[in-house]
Amino acid sequence: VETAFFLPALTSNDDGSVTIEFTLPDTLTTWQFKSLAHDASLRSGTLLDTAVAAKDLMVEPVVPRFLREGDVVEIPVKVGNRSTGTLAGKVRLELFDARTGDSRQSLLETPAEQPFELAAGQSKPVVFRVRVADGTETLRYLATGSAGRAADGEEAFLPVLSRRVLVDESVPITLRGPGTRTVTVQRLADSKDLPSIASQSLVVQAASNPAWYAVLALPSIAEPTDESVETLFTRLYANSWAGHIARSDERIAAVFEQWRNPPPGQKPLESPLEKNSELMQTLLAETPWVREAVDEREARHRIGLLFDANRAADEQASALRRLEGMRAGDGGWPWFPGGRTCTPVTLSILAGFGRLRAAGVDLDIQPALATLPWLDGQFVEWWNEAKKRGKGEPTIDSGVALALYARSFFTADMPPQGEAAAAIDSWRNNARMTWMKVDARRSQGHLAIALARSGDRETALSIIDSLRQRAVDADVKPGNETDSWQGMWWRDPHPAWWQWAAAPIETQGVMIEAFDEVAGDREAVEALQVWLLSQKRTSRWRGNRATADAIGALLGRGADLLASTELVTVDVGGETLKPGNDDAPRAEAGTGFIETRFTRREIEPRMGTVTLARKEKGLAFGGVHWQYLDDIANLPAVGRAELAIDKQLFVKRQTKAGPELVAVDGTTRVEVGDELVVRLVVTSDRDYEFLELFDHRPSLTEPVDVLSGWRWADGAGWYLAVRDASTQLFFERLPRGTHVFEYSLRAAHRGTASSGFASIRSRYAPEFSAHSSSVGLEVE
Template sequence: PRFVREGDVIEFTVKVTNRTDAPQAGRIRLTFADAATLESADAAIGNATPERTFSLPPRASRSYAWRLAIPDSTGFLIYRAVAATEHHSDGEEGFLPVLSRKTLVTESLPLTVRGTGPKTFTFARLLAADAFDTLQHRSLTIEMTSNPAWYAVLALPYLMEFPHACSEQIFNRLYANALARHIADSDPRIRRVFELWRNTPALDSPLEKNTELKAVMLEETPWLREAADESQARRHLALLFDENHIDDQLARAFTQLAEQQRDDGFWPWFPGGPGNEYITLYIVTGFGRLRHLGVDIDLSPARKALPGLDRWMTGKFLEQPQPAPTPIEVLYLYARSFFLEDAPPDADLRALLDRNLERLRHGWPQLDSRQSRAHAALALQRFGDAETARNILRSLREYALVDDELGMYWNDTDEPWRWHRAPIETQAMMIEAFDEIAHDHDAVEACKLWLLNQKRTQNWKTTKATADAVYALLLRGTDLLANNPRLDVTIGGRPLEPTAVEAGTGFFEKRFGPGQIAPEMGRITIDKAGEGVSWGAVHWQYLEDIDRITPHAGTPLSLEKSVFVRKHTDRGTELQPLNGPVAVGDELVVRLVLRADRDMEYLHLKDQRGSGTEPVNVLSGYRYQDGLAYYESTRDTASHFFIDYLPRGTYVFEYSTRVQLRGRYQSGIAEIQCMYAPEFNSHSGSITIEAR
């Protein structure tokens, strides 16, 4: 075997091959020794008869087996197998790793607190820890973040760092610098936060944090480069708040944007290309949003684009008017609504707009995305039709789902690659619509909570998503960043005194060692003084016998492991549940069922194997199964799956192993963890395999 575990009963096989043309007879001896002391370990592992006889015909081979029972506290072993006849002898010596029966398990309880007042959380598994006499506490860590809105600001450097010279990215560099200057000038306390963050772990990527809570080292994952890139971008955050740097970057971006704008007012996607209506609308909308946030910015490029956009929309309507406006036509109305005072439409254009708005009043139910409906509601509101705008919001509200932890969201995130269905950008539009039209504070805060939760478990991948999200989070002013609510945490009836509180986010953590952990610490109360959302987690690590580990369920991530035997019957090939002994050579199909209640990125799934089984597929590489792409890496003791992006839903992983050795051993547990937010984790139990 590649390895054994404490508690395994397994047959160790040795194959003897006669490579001569004559029969051979002799003796074969298998012995074991402790790798550290070289003392014999045969008696300890039940190898009572190390020596046997063999007799082989010419050119034949035969396997011989020794049944071993691996006790607790067995160290690393050396095996030596020697076969000898009167004239010939040969042997092999190697190492046999012995894994501990005790397995380190990490279980976490995410903590999310909205609004003011106390909230009590119950970590049921920790409260019941005394019921398991073999369980050994290792550590308990509680961490809290009082103002996670700062994590959105940490994404601003990505807008500045994007290397391409397309019009959209140039505008986003201008957007990031203009927004950074506005944020820094709005409150001296905010500028002070960035000064305090210099050369501190606050600027590390979440992938590089909490290494002691993660089941795999970052260097063993495919995401080492992503973590380094994100950390480097965050460390450039200070540049965003350097006045000289901001002024220089703003001037550069503004000049580049003006140079790429064509004479007709349109921007191409890349320099030298044809004018692109969508890119132009995106940039014009961005200028309008900056002013809407109170940012002091020169709007002349946007004003220059408006006549061309007006002509384009006039021609589009006159060519072939549809019963209802298309998503890009609605985006035009939304973009145009930011500039009704700067460039009021003339009589002809106003007549065209009125006809378009009339189509929108009756045709908005035909719009197939929430983002377009929010564009329509805001455009109608600004053009004077508040009643239809409120009707659209009522319709959106009817389909919304509300959760205390997740906030307000919608279950319609299919086709996220289409620009008007992108989930982050769509949620940003929900915030703007409920804020401006309905003045619904509760809905706005619930929508912001969902947006922040996405940042909790994901690294926003596009400049467009980042820009829209930051815009939506700052819609009610920079008070969201200046707010730093006090959190009074009580764990097990004892108040927690935070130390080394991180500036801005208010992050702090407290660790307890094995002798400090008690079951009553599974009851946590957080008293929050201040509006907004705060979050954190409790991480409990313990050692437990692998056959006594029970599944960690009821979490945002859940994982189930089951084993089936592939049987060939008269009805064809069937998968039958493992509920009895199996034979050497049987194919076992391991099925992992993974459920996630939210979108997540950077997940590591590890599934341990039984010592008497071998994987059928030993080649590592990217796989695609049931709509999910992942990288599979096969190691000696486990199979590892690295998932870049996991949309909300249920997924099934299956892979095959083959029974190689007789005995009784454990299949091992399966574990999953979000590397970006390690408080989202789960694990299965282990299954006993008996091979005869």
């Protein structure tokens, strides 16, 4: 805030009036005038008023935030007469190349100098029409006006953007071996007939064994995030798996050694948020996710320490001692130390002990066995309460289903006795009759496993058959997958935060266990694991419990996913690149991640076809990323089932029935001052995290909402960033489905311009991206 302070010695005239003269700082604006006057008797008075600092002639050009090659825009120069008499003169607009200083007056379609005549206190705009030619760089403009001795002017820079914009097109690849998978970047394959396209880079990536990303997730649950008992158990879970993996195979130990000491020139274990920075519209530092990237990178860098077998054994023993010390008096575990027994936490810990032992992890299960008397008592209590309620046959709920599942791990160690045995049998009989009424698939999976372990395979297989019939892509055989294939999954509604039994990652873990143990269906297990890894591909597994269950389902069930060392072969346009050759990139240890790059003249249309191949069974992920320059006005929309975006432009009209949106097309009349609504429609067939949406704005408009910050609507939250030439939306999480986002612009200048296109990309997995076409805009 600027301040003009004066302390003059003032003398009033005969009628008591005082004339005050002072000099203001060199700022033409409206000032708040505050004064205090007093006399010798200390009588005082104050005056609050405004003072306008202005020149007799004021010249104020109203320029856009930016221009783009090909735009036609009218720039009004407001000329104001602040004097007490009439002013007549001329106003002039001059354009220069900001870099060289050369004149760019040829861009003006109106005379560079125009006359004006203004009465006292009057102002009016003088309009200059500019057509931005191709090759124009940032301009320096000088608007001047003169009328006799009165003169004014303004000089500043006006950014000019190229009509040729950098466009990213990416195609994901999912390969279930043995076999091949071929994808085509169609616009690259057709680029020979598209002279406006200039290829910049082509990046082909492949991860030969993405199951290792499950191992890389272990450090995230091995670190304490709070003092809860459940967090302590997830640390025990992570260290138990780490010790088991480290001791299971010398080849796996060699991978850990490479992670600890990577070869020269190789940077493994980066966060996915930090990889592929050159493919992003936005630097990571400009997103809201810097902290998440740093945390994930630091966790991955600690992985070498985590997989030290001796340390893992020490951590496991320490966690077991602490877990035993936190037990409540009745034998269960509280949520936090000192609290009462929390049933969901206790059942989750019991099930975790059981899954670890079933996977062959060496672990002392005595803490779990010591909890069984409490659980057996709960079965009796629950059954008695159910009988008291009467009203027909009790319907089993998710809590009882989880309890039956957890108890079934330890039947041979400690068979239930007496009332507990009778209550458990009653609940099993109830499950046989009412399992189809249980809403949560996770609970149906729990019941299938528990019943199979008790000897009732008939009912268990009926549950599995029902689950199979409701699954998506359950009948897809290897080699018949589509490009958007995600494995075997279910179209469940997105659960509310309190519906723990419907949590998707934990539910998929139970599905893997059920199809493996009950049905022995290895093909289904593999397809289920594909979905689980697909979720890790585009997002994090949310929460410690979800991560722990996912790791157990991937590493503890089905084939040994870490055993394969085969690297996929990559064929680009008929040329095969084999990792290990001198001309091929070095593969990252474990994951087998490789990346091949081509630039500009190396890129040919035939390279639009890319094939991944592997001889062994197993899953591989890949992606093709093509960057090219093209005219922003000619760009067609590119999207896939995995991710697509559509951009629509409307003008808001006020009618008797209320506001109405009219689509902007070649016949729509748009005038200066109209409110325009940009509608962005995003569709996806999977959940995403860390999505970036980048929308170009037309130069003739100004954003209505200029403040960046978080926004929420329709169950989604995003960070809105308003830039000079674009609007960006950052989504930390976006569920699958169709989402509509809108923001408003104000038509500020007459002319014609392209609205530009909108693009969306996963920062976690940049092979998932899409962009819209561009919309033309004419403002009258």
